[in-house]
Amino acid sequence: MAMINSEQLKPPLKWAGGKRWLVPKLRLIWQDYQDYQLIEPFCGGLAIALGLVPQKAILNDVNFHLINFYQQLKKGLKSSILMANDADLYYQCRDRFNELIENNQSETQEAAILFYYLNRTGFNGLCRFNSQGKFNVPFGRYRSINYRDDFFAYKKLFQAWQFQWGDFEKIPVADHSFIYADPPYDVEFRQYAAGGFSWADQERLATWLAAQTAPTIASNQATPRILDLYQSLGFTVTTLSAPRRIACNGDRTPAKEMLAFRNLAAKDLLNT
Numbered sequence: 001m002a003m004i005n006s007e008q009l010k011p012p013l014k015w016a017g018g019k020r021w022l023v024p025k026l027r028l029i030w031q032d033y034q035d036y037q038l039i040e041p042f043c044g045g046l047a048i049a050l051g052l053v054p055q056k057a058i059l060n061d062v063n064f065h066l067i068n069f070y071q072q073l074k075k076g077l078k079s080s081i082l083m084a085n086d087a088d089l090y091y092q093c094r095d096r097f098n099e100l101i102e103n104n105q106s107e108t109q110e111a112a113i114l115f116y117y118l119n120r121t122g123f124n125g126l127c128r129f130n131s132q133g134k135f136n137v138p139f140g141r142y143r144s145i146n147y148r149d150d151f152f153a154y155k156k157l158f159q160a161w162q163f164q165w166g167d168f169e170k171i172p173v174a175d176h177s178f179i180y181a182d183p184p185y186d187v188e189f190r191q192y193a194a195g196g197f198s199w200a201d202q203e204r205l206a207t208w209l210a211a212q213t214a215p216t217i218a219s220n221q222a223t224p225r226i227l228d229l230y231q232s233l234g235f236t237v238t239t240l241s242a243p244r245r246i247a248c249n250g251d252r253t254p255a256k257e258m259l260a261f262r263n264l265a266a267k268d269l270l271n272t
Contacts, residue, residue: 009153012073013066013116014125015045019182019219021243022257023051026180026217029264033215036178041168041205046070048180049161057161060171062197063127065106065115065135067165072112074158079113079149083120087139090121098134120145169208177214181205185221202226206233215263222256235260 011018030052038054043061061067069077082089097114100106119125122137130136164171173179183205184197202220209216210233220226222239231237242257 009050009157011045011047011050012148012151012154013045013069013119015047016125016127017182017185018045018047020047020051022219023047027052029215029217030178032265033178036176036215037174039171039173039177039179039214041171041179041181042183043070043163044182048182053157054178055160058164058171059161060164060166060168062165062167064165065111066127067163068107069112069115070158070163072109073151073154074161074163076155077109077112077151079116079147081110081113081117083117083147083149085121085140085142085145090118090139093117094122094135094137101133101135117147120147168205173212173214179209179212179214179216181209181216181218183218183220186223186226187221199225203229206230206235210234210262213263216261217264218258218260220258220260222258226258230258230260235262236264237261 011020026048035055037056037058038049038052039058039060040048041060043049043059044066046059049057049059059070081093093114097111097118100108100111100114105111118135118137119127121140121142123140126137128135128137168181183202186199186202206218206229209218218230218235227237227239237258237260239256239258241254243254
C-alpha cells in the first residue's frame with residue numbers, strides 16, 4: 001500500500017469542492033498519525049483518503065449513490081455501457097438512473113456505472129438531487145472527457161477501507177482514530193443528498209466533533225457563523241484562501257476556507 005500515492009491513483013470522480021489542494025497541508029500533520037484509522041464523515045470525492053493513503057479507514061457519506069459507487073469499486077467494477085460526451089445519451093442515462101432510484105435498484109453495479117457517467121458528463125461535477133431524491137444535474141459543456149471503463153486499480157487499496165452510508169453520529173470512533181470532516185458548505189446550495197444539510201446539522205456536527213477525543217480537523221467555508229461556531233466549541237481556528245473562487249453575481253474573489261483543529265499537538269498546528 002505504501003507504493004500507492006495520490007499521483008498514481010487519483011479521485012475517480014469530478015467533485016465540486018474537492019480537497020486535493022489541501023492534501024499537502026494535511027499530509028504534514030498526518031505523518032505523525034500514519035498508523036491511525038482515518039475517519040471521514042463526509043468522504044466526498046476521496047481526495048483526502050487517496051492523498052493520505054491510510055492503512056485503515058472508515059469513509060462515510062450522506063450520499064448513498066456515492067457510497068454504492070465506492071463499494072462497487074471495492075468489488076472490482078468494470079463498465080459495459082456506452083459513455084460519450086453527448087447530450088441525448090446523457091439524458092437517457094439520467095432517466096435510467098432515476099428509474100433505478102424509483103425502483104429501489106440503486107445498490108447495483110448498473111447504478112454505480114451510471115452515477116460515474118453522469119458525474120463525469122454533467123454540469124461542473126455537481127451532485128444534486130431534487131426533493132423526490134431524483135438526480136437533476138443538467139448536461140455539462142466540456143470539450144472532451146476522459147472516461148474509465150475499468151476501475152480495477154482501486155480494488156486492492158479499497159480492501160483495507162470501510163465504506164458506509166448514513167449519519168455521521170453513527171460512525172464508531174475507536175481508539176487511534178484520526179477524524180477529518182468536510183461537510184457540505186454553509187452556503188445556500190446544500191441539496192447534495194435528499195434532505196439537504198441544514199444549519200442545525202452544521203451545529204450538530206460541530207458539537208459531535210467537539211465531543212471526540214481523537215485528533216480532529218474540520219473544514220468549511222469561512223462564513224462568520226461557521227467561524228463563531230467552531231471557536232465557541234474550543235477549536236483552534238484558522239482561515240486560508242482556497243483555489244476556487246466565489247462566482248455568485250459575477251464576484252470572482254478567492255473563497256475563504258476555514259480549518260478547525262482539536263486534540264492536536266502545538267507542533268502539528270505549526271505545520272499548517
